[in-house]
Amino acid sequence: MKHIIKILTLLVAISAVWIGLLETSVVPRSYAWLLPIYFIVSLGCYGLLMVGVGLMRFPTCPQEAVLLQQDVAEAKEFLKKRGVDVGSD
Amino acid sequence: MEQKQHQREARSKYSIIVPTYNERLNIALIVYLVFKHLKDIDFEIIVVDDGSPDGTQEIVKQLQNVYGEDRILLGARPRKLGLGTAYIHGLKHASGDFVVIMDADLSHHVSAHCDFDSLKQVETDASIVTGTRYVKGGGVHGWNLMRKLTSRGANVLAQTLLWPGVSDLTGSFRLYKRSVLEDVINSCVSKGYVFQMEMIVRASRKGYHIEEVPITFVDRVYGSSKLGGSEIVEYLKGLVYLLVTT
Numbered sequence: 001m002k003h004i005i006k007i008l009t010l011l012v013a014i015s016a017v018w019i020g021l022l023e024t025s026v027v028p029r030s031y032a033w034l035l036p037i038y039f040i041v042s043l044g045c046y047g048l049l050m051v052g053v054g055l056m057r058f059p060t061c062p063q064e065a066v067l068l069q070q071d072v073a074e075a076k077e078f079l080k081k082r083g084v085d086v087g088s089d
Numbered sequence: 090m091e092q093k094q095h096q097r098e099a100r101s102k103y104s105i106i107v108p109t110y111n112e113r114l115n116i117a118l119i120v121y122l123v124f125k126h127l128k129d130i131d132f133e134i135i136v137v138d139d140g141s142p143d144g145t146q147e148i149v150k151q152l153q154n155v156y157g158e159d160r161i162l163l164g165a166r167p168r169k170l171g172l173g174t175a176y177i178h179g180l181k182h183a184s185g186d187f188v189v190i191m192d193a194d195l196s197h198h199v200s201a202h203c204d205f206d207s208l209k210q211v212e213t214d215a216s217i218v219t220g221t222r223y224v225k226g227g228g229v230h231g232w233n234l235m236r237k238l239t240s241r242g243a244n245v246l247a248q249t250l251l252w253p254g255v256s257d258l259t260g261s262f263r264l265y266k267r268s269v270l271e272d273v274i275n276s277c278v279s280k281g282y283v284f285q286m287e288m289i290v291r292a293s294r295k296g297y298h299i300e301e302v303p304i305t306f307v308d309r310v311y312g313s314s315k316l317g318g319s320e321i322v323e324y325l326k327g328l329v330y331l332l333v334t335t
Binding site: 002003004007047050051054055058059060061062064065068071072074075076078079082083084085086 | 248
């Protein structure tokens with residue numbers, strides 16, 4: 001099944017529940033009308049939260065950059081000795 | 090672990106495919122680092138060069154003189170033909186049981202990762218081992234806040250819409266079982282940047298066993314970064330494409 005169909009099915013299911021709530025008036029009608037807005041707002045909040053948490057916990061690796069520089073210097077020296085033209089860049 | 094290491098030596102050969110375009114210095118460095126760090130492993134490096142005008146191919150030939158023509162193979166192509174076809178082209182020359190694909194730009198410090206990938210593969214018998222920057226032990230260096238924000242935003246969007254089953258879609262350091270790569274690559278049609286995403290999403294949908302290892306991303310030492318507005322548009326187009334086709 002294409003992924004877009006899965007997502008659409010999910011949306012249809014959620015809409016069905018919402019319409020059910022509207023019709024059966026388990027919750028007051030005026031509240032039920034606002035539920036899709038709550039849904040969209042909470043989806044947005046979820047997204048922002050995930051990005052925020054991700055940003056705060058983004059791992060960094062400064063030590064790796066140093067190691068890389070060392071390796072690059074070492075490689076250049078080794079290759080130059082063996083006649084590989086690494087100088088002109 | 091040690092026993093597994095022995096099994097690996099006895100059994101497996103690894104083909105490392107590196108597509109290049111104007112990477113004369115980087116390719117030399119990568120070859121050196123791979124040879125330095127993978128002493129116990131049977132491997133070959135396949136450089137797929139898209140007709141670089143900077144003399145990348147001459148450098149590869151010089152490297153062949155140093156390390157041997159059986160260890161470094163040059164698959165030259167006349168002009169820029171895209172990442173996806175570069176891997177297909179490289180695969181034709183590959184004789185390994187496993188294929189590692191990676192960027193030539195040195196942003197992933199090759200040495201540590203190659204070994205990591207293959208060990209994880211042996212441990213778990215995974216079909217694919219893919220690198221992720223977003224877990225402990227991995228990470229990035231030299232990114233400003235904007236770049237981190239873009240990366241995270243793009244990632245959350247992809248996770249929410251695609252449920253891909255891996256935490257880093259664009260990590261471009263991966264190890265494939267050869268047969269798996271052949272299968273997945275034939276069902277991919279995108280070019281360039283989106284190609285890496287399509288590969289991993291399709292593999293995930295096909296139900297292949299995918300494992301992740303942490304990788305580090307050090308911003309390009311040589312050459313300029315390619316991230317820009319057009320790349321974001323490409324990414325979004327890629328997401329929509331994958332939504333409707335996978």
